[in-house]
Amino acid sequence: MPAERTVQISGSTVIVRPNAEAASRVAADSIAEIVESAVKARGKAVLGLATGATPEVVYANLAARHRAGGLSFQKVVTYNLDEYYPIQPIDPLSYRSYMHRHLFSRVDLPANQAHVLDGTVPEAFVREHTAEFDRWIEADGGLDLQLLGIGRNGHIGFNEPAEWSVAEAVAAPTRLVELHPVTRADAVREFGDAAKVIPRALTMGVKQILSARAIVMLATGPRKASIVAQALRGPVTTAVPASLLQTVADRVVWILDEPAAAELGS
Ligand code: F6R
Numbered sequence: 001m002p003a004e005r006t007v008q009i010s011g012s013t014v015i016v017r018p019n020a021e022a023a024s025r026v027a028a029d030s031i032a033e034i035v036e037s038a039v040k041a042r043g044k045a046v047l048g049l050a051t052g053a054t055p056e057v058v059y060a061n062l063a064a065r066h067r068a069g070g071l072s073f074q075k076v077v078t079y080n081l082d083e084y085y086p087i088q089p090i091d092p093l094s095y096r097s098y099m100h101r102h103l104f105s106r107v108d109l110p111a112n113q114a115h116v117l118d119g120t121v122p123e124a125f126v127r128e129h130t131a132e133f134d135r136w137i138e139a140d141g142g143l144d145l146q147l148l149g150i151g152r153n154g155h156i157g158f159n160e161p162a163e164w165s166v167a168e169a170v171a172a173p174t175r176l177v178e179l180h181p182v183t184r185a186d187a188v189r190e191f192g193d194a195a196k197v198i199p200r201a202l203t204m205g206v207k208q209i210l211s212a213r214a215i216v217m218l219a220t221g222p223r224k225a226s227i228v229a230q231a232l233r234g235p236v237t238t239a240v241p242a243s244l245l246q247t248v249a250d251r252v253v254w255i256l257d258e259p260a261a262a263e264l265g266s
Pocket of ligand 1: 049050051052053054055081082148149150151152155156157158
């Protein structure tokens with residue numbers, strides 16, 4: 001199979017590149033294009049952003065474009081997918097810190113246009129906070145683009161595999177969730193020790209994710225090959241939350257490196 005290819009699978013466009021670097025460049029290109037076209041069309045661009053290991057190169061790429069003078073974030077509004085709960089924003093393990101390190105401090109995004117769910121909200125006010133987050137996105141006209149990564153268990157944001165119906169899952173709002181054992185195991189990489197992993201998080205709901213006008217899913221590395229194949233080729237099931245993307249397939253672009261595409265077949 002050619003190392004560079006674009007195919008249609010279950011109604012979505014799937015772009016495959018030989019390595020993570022090249023796949024990340026394609027993702028950065030689509031983000032830059034959407035920023036430019038949305039700013040031109042309606043004066044601002046609203047981006048949903050992801051954290052984790054996968055998008056680090058994408059953010060480095062966007063920051064480089066900004067430094068080179070071609071890409072401005074002055075008219076960009078961002079909403080992050082998730083945040084541990086509870087956590088202080090200045091904690092180096094918070095997703096607020098991650099975004100600061102990888103993107104916010106490196107581009108000209110006005111601080112009051114960057115939204116990350118607040119891991120310090122007292123539990124009694126969490127529902128109000130998460131409902132407000134959804135209202136802010138709607139008041140901003142919805143997401144022009146949602147960037148996603150995929151968990152080894154198929155999670156998107158921290159919408160974890162769960163025993164509920166597809167109808168319930170696709171209507172799920174932003175909310176407080178318990179992290180799945182696979183997600184907690186993978187988080188040991190960041191926290192250094194299983195006992196230190198924060199077991200809960202605030203996550204954007206599937207409803208907001210699926211409402212984005214464009215969805216870019218970036219997955220790289222051999223550890224993602226099996227779940228990518230299940231999400232793209234398998235049935236739509238809440239056991240694999242990323243398979244819910246098939247319900248809005250024509251708005252979704254999967255960008256994969258060759259190792260992550262390895263189990264897709266031809
Ligand atoms: C992060 C997020 C998660 C990650 C996923 C993949 O904001 O919402 O769904 O995208 O866990 O993480 P990495 O890229 O570290 O493999």
